[in-house]
Amino acid sequence: MTTDDLIRAAGAVILRGSSEVALVHRPRYADWTFPKGKLHPGEHVVAAALREVREETGLTVVLGRPLPPVHYRSSGRLKRVDYWVGRVADDAGLIPDDEVDELRWVPVEEAEGLLSYTWDVALLRSLGDAPLDTVPLVLVRHGSAGSRDEWDGDDEARPLDERGAAQAAVLAAVLPAYRPGRLVSSPSARCVQTLEPYARVAGAAIEVDPLLSEEDQDPRWTPELVAALPPHAVVCSHGKVLPGLVQALAGQDVRLPKGGLAVLHRAGERVVAVEQHAT
Known part of the structure; x- marks a missing residue:
């Protein structure tokens, strides 16, 4: 099977407190399930999760730790659905339609009896595998910036190239999932530029920290930087x-590719999950 044969989708298991979970009813299938949907062409899986949840529930969510992906056959093809723990940031209200006509908050201990699919039941049970309340730290490698050898100026001033600018735009669509409270960058132009599209959307300032520079980087600095x-x-x-x-x-x-990101989900001082994405 090639990647072209794989159907990609994304969604969230949305919690209210620690005792209730959001389920949606789809009249076409007469089922109860978690909100999810297929990626648009070229859409990042994290951005798709936000969009699909909003379209199916009216909820804007912040994503917590990733949950195990679900695989099943759909129309003769393998389908993969990526899920995250979700917390509500805003509620615009569900507008019922042909896809979803009801949103119901169900006690977690009762949801298993209402869910229509065995894979959703397994997903629900996975909530207990790690803490539900986590804080994300998003580590980003700057986007593509051409060749160091072909740049005549100070390397710290080397800017993003066209591909790097596109990666920064994708990042701006992904970061709302985690709503970072601060934006911190190496002084290098290519790092600052990687965060600028999101900074404009979020109305946030970018802080520059020389310790994040690669110039004269010394592994002994790592504890100080951490x-x-x-x-x-x-x-x-x-x-x-x-x-x-x-x-x-x-x-x-x-080891992140240029433009890639790692999201470290922390409960207190402990990292309970690490997810990696390209842009």
């Missing part, structure tokens, strides 16, 4: 810097 990281932020830096941070924080070897 200690300086804000708890709920997006941090943009370099391929030489980020692996040490992820290793120090989560104990994992993560």
Whole structure:
């Protein structure tokens, strides 16, 4: 099977407090399930999760830790649905239509009896695998910025190229899922520019931290840098810097491509989940 044969979809298991979960009724299938839907062509899976939840429920959510993806056959093809824990940030109200005609908040202990599919029941049970209340730290590697060898000026001033600008635009559609409280960047232009599209949307300032620079980077600085990281932020830096941070924080070897991001979901001082995305 090629990736072209795979149907991609995304959604969320939305909680109210720790005792209620949102289920939607679809009249076409006469079922009860979690809000989800297929990705648009070229759409990032995280952005799709936000959009589909909003379209099916009227809810704007903030995503918590990722849940196990669900796989099943649909119209003879394999379908993968990526899910996250969701928390409500805004409620515009459901407008019933042919796709979803009812949203119901159900006690978690009763939801299993209402859900129509075994894979949804397994997803519900996975809520107990790790803490539900987490704080995200988003680590971003700057977008594509051409070749260092072909740039005549100071390397810190090297800007994003066309592909890098496109990656920054995708990032601006992804970051609302995590609503970072602060934006922190290496002084390098390519890092600052990677965060600028989201900063404009969010109306937020970008803080510059020299410790995030790749110039004269020394692994011995990692503890100092880790200690300086804000708890709920997006941090943009370099391929030489980020692996040490992820290793120090989560104990994992993560190598991000340019424009890629790692989301570390923390409960207190403990990282309980790490997700990785390209842009």
